[in-house]
Amino acid sequence: MRVRYSLIVMMGRPSSRLCFATAVLGCFLVLDGFVGLAPCVLAADLVEPPDPGFSEVDLFAFGGDGRFDSGAQLYAGFGLSGGVSIWAGVDMLNGGPARGGVNVMVTRTLGEGMDLDLWIDLGVHSATHEAEIGRADWTVGSEWSLVAGRLTPYLRIDWYDDGASHIVHLLSGLVVPVDPVELHIELSSERPKEGAWPIHLAIGPNVPIGRRAELQPELSLLGIAGSGRMHWAVSLGVILDPRREGRQTGR
Numbered sequence: 001m002r003v004r005y006s007l008i009v010m011m012g013r014p015s016s017r018l019c020f021a022t023a024v025l026g027c028f029l030v031l032d033g034f035v036g037l038a039p040c041v042l043a044a045d046l047v048e049p050p051d052p053g054f055s056e057v058d059l060f061a062f063g064g065d066g067r068f069d070s071g072a073q074l075y076a077g078f079g080l081s082g083g084v085s086i087w088a089g090v091d092m093l094n095g096g097p098a099r100g101g102v103n104v105m106v107t108r109t110l111g112e113g114m115d116l117d118l119w120i121d122l123g124v125h126s127a128t129h130e131a132e133i134g135r136a137d138w139t140v141g142s143e144w145s146l147v148a149g150r151l152t153p154y155l156r157i158d159w160y161d162d163g164a165s166h167i168v169h170l171l172s173g174l175v176v177p178v179d180p181v182e183l184h185i186e187l188s189s190e191r192p193k194e195g196a197w198p199i200h201l202a203i204g205p206n207v208p209i210g211r212r213a214e215l216q217p218e219l220s221l222l223g224i225a226g227s228g229r230m231h232w233a234v235s236l237g238v239i240l241d242p243r244r245e246g247r248q249t250g251r
Contacts, residue, residue, distance in 0.1 A: 045204075045216065046152065049077075050078060056077035057240040099124065099125045141157060156188075195226075214239040
């Protein structure tokens with residue numbers, strides 16, 4: 001995933017997939033619709049910095065049953081020097097007022113095949129459709145990944161705060177190359193305001209389209225202990241990456 005942190009709601013609070021990458025976002029990002037209103041990463045994927053310069057544009061659309069919000073997300077990525085990158089974009093949920101966000105990420109290599117990403121995401125919600133300034137939110141997060149042969153496991157944690165809610169989101173994922181695609185499998189949860197922790201499973205391939213684009217479809221399932229129900233959501237992302245000559249597995 002490039003970093004895409006948006007506000008999707010799962011179970012009563014904000015969650016991921018962006019994303020910031022949700023990841024993370026994002027979405028994860030990233031649960032009222034996915035639980036309330038938290039950051040979320042919108043596609044199951046690693047957090048990845050963009051190439052130097054203006055090098056990436058990500059467009060996502062998502063929707064699901066009553067537990068998940070529907071909407072769209074558009075983000076652009078800018079790679080700077082020293083492992084620093086910036087993302088900027090806008091999220092729309094359920095046809096309501098927009099959220100504009102800026103994400104700053106730092107990527108560091110810890111060893112052979114091992115990377116650590118740290119980020120902070122700041123967002124402002126328009127109070128009305130006329131884009132008057134409403135509430136603000138922020139997210140801090142990190143992701144650790146390790147290339148282990150053909151597989152790439154990763155762990156992610158982020159903290160979301162909008163002044164009224166404070167949400168900790170935990171995620172573990174695995175990249176499995178299934179030529180010509182990368183299959184991403186993620187299991188995540190977040191501390192609920194009350195009751196049992198929800199279990200969120202996301203599965204999606206990264207499908208290259210030529211040398212400069214990629215599709216990221218995803219299926220998400222959400223289970224809550226004692227509820228007796230399984231909730232679902234789907235998303236589709238289009239990644240335009242004009243400076244890259246195709247993606248490589250992992251990093």
